[in-house]
Amino acid sequence: MTNDLVLLGTKGGPAIRQGGAMPTCSLLRLDGKSILVDCGIGVSRSVVEAGVSLLDLDAIFITHLHSDHVVELGPLIYTAWTTGLNKPLTVYGPEGSEDYWRHFLKAMAFDHAIRIDDEGRPEIAGMIRFETLNEGFETALDGVAVRALRVDHPPVTECYALRFEGGGQSVVFSADTCYFPPLARFAAGADVLVHEAMLTAGVEKLVARTASAGRLREHLLASHTPAADVGRIASDAMVGQLVLNHLVPADDPDFGEADWKDEVSRTWNGPLVVGRDGLRIPLGGQGGDGSRG
Template sequence: MQDDKHKPLTGIDHKRRSLLRAGMSTALLAAPYARMAQAATPAVKLVLLGTRGGPRVGDTGKNLGKFTRMNASNLLLIGGVPYVIDCGYGVSQQLLKAGVTLETVRYVLITHHHSDHELEYGNLLYNAWSSGLSHQIDTYGPPGLEQMTRDFMALNHIDIDTRVADEGKPDLRKLIQAHDITDLGQVLVNEQVKVTAMHSIHPPLADAYAYKFETGGKTIVFSGDTAYNPKLAEFARGADYLVHEVMYAPALEALAKRVPNARTMMEHLHASHTVTEDVGRIAAAAQVKNLVLSHFVPGDDPAITHDIWSEGVRKHYQGKLFVGRDLMEFEL
């Protein structure tokens, strides 16, 4: 008598086993591709670190000593990797508040050479080093960034040399790789993201950029500082998020009264920034899914409410609109 274990296989049994083996083989073959697909769609988080436009620091008047909005900087976390866009005053502090330890910063991108976007560029790199940085940071920006990086290292060479010798720290100068952007069509490409750029309108600077991040089927565009520019709508077409600077024109006269260079400053603001209505026009033409207002000009006037910032935009754009605030987060 034969036990079940040693019974000869019937035609049906052979078929079942063949199907089982085929299923297992398919699963084994599919597993790497599933992992690749998962890797190709990393988790993405957008954080507004600093939403104030202009180089002035802190609030004024009755709010003197407060910091309602820090200067311009943004963060993208792509698969947990930090990409910092602009380094205005307070960027290190804001990263920590956002839960990002400084030594984990991997990429830094600068939109243009104005102090409210790069004042703490070197300090962020140094603070990352002080916090235990051991890997390379790649930085990207308009021509002049490489020289600015060398100048920062020269400014701090005594401290860097001392800490390398006395504390055994790695040489900060060897950890930072700065890149002057020469190809707007391929600023940065790695296994997670492709970053491209376009020229914005921000006189008198000839090299000021908007950046587009494409990752895992999602697109995030940062306008940088710019006057009304229909080409930006083409660049940002269909984006999941457009982070756009904004200026409220009726408040500029009051802003001008606080500074001695009022006339020339007003000329600059009108030539180099985008009023609320025109931000709406750009977002509508681009058909972006979400519009995030940031880099507010003026950025310290409490009389300008969220509704006021939104009113002009809503004349043209009816999609999802967010009036940005420091440390506002978006999960993509």
């Protein structure tokens, strides 16, 4: 049985640039379950390229409703349906996730109706179930236990870190958050902590090349975690391995893996992986093997 984590997209923010990383989404395979965390643009193809059919996804988790985490939720589910989805699928997300889905289906009403009539497909609406994340949320996916923690990502108030435990492994996703000390308690003793990270030295350049974003600088500094503070969370939680994800900036040639490691090493001296798209991280082993799927 494969227990691993595949970083499908590792970029913070919704913009896509030629040759750059894709927005954040991750595939967790744990105790026989294939779990998708967030649905940034490009996720449908990335899941398939990781070797997992869209039909084999067991659950989808959306940490919050910023576009780089939810924009392809509808297209992914719909593509699974056109591929042959014939079993229920549960989406776990903050309040508003189901509204997104209803509006997406309304936009696809013509295609949905004609495929049912012309191709004999089942109605999709009854196949997709939503559960709302909230503070203290807990659930179980057969052998995989899941918990949620509301983190601090202003101005978004409904944003949730997630902890998955199963197959003898525990994996925590920070979601998007500023430096949030309670996250260390939530992640305590986890085998892997996947945490967003920001290089403050790269913020000015990122803001300068982003059109029509007059207050972007203020948002980034208030809502995301400097790399050194990520190390503090990992150290306080005493996790087995730290994985940097949702990198800000992710596609600036002036900043590379060495810069991330230099910042984090000031506060963390354990195993460290700087995320990149397609990186597969075996669970129960040491570090990422660099393979795709």
